Amino acid sequence: MNLLTVDLYQSTINPDKFLALPAGTDPDRLTAPMVFDQDYGELLRYREAFEFDPEQTYAGVDAAKIAAEILTVKWAMYSRGS
Template identity: 70%
Template sequence: MNQMSVDLYQSATDSEKFLALPAGTDPAELMGPMTFDRDYAQIKRYREAFMFDPSEAYAGVNAAKIAADILTVKWATYRRDPSS
């Protein structure tokens, strides 16, 4: 799978929860993440236009699942495991 440019947001209420969106997507237009988990109702930008590579190993996350979610539903939520 190829690299993708994504914007990353961090939950303002749980610093281990993140939201990944295709770069340039306005998170205010999404209802899905907030519907499933209220911690995504308040988010702050973490990284802009991050070149995400689904084949890379990122500490504490399932990169392939994040990429699959972005490609199918246009957003991905994940929790970073600080022990990884």
């Protein structure tokens, strides 16, 4: 799988939770992540235009699952270390 350029956002309510979006996507235009988990209602940009490699390991997260979600639903929620 190819590299994906994503913007990463961190929940200000629970700093262990993150949201990955295709680079340039405005998180304020999304409602679905917040419906599933209200911790995503307040976000802070964590990394911009991050070159995400689905075959790498990032702090214990399932990178392939995150990539699949970004490609299918255009966003991925994940927690650090899970």
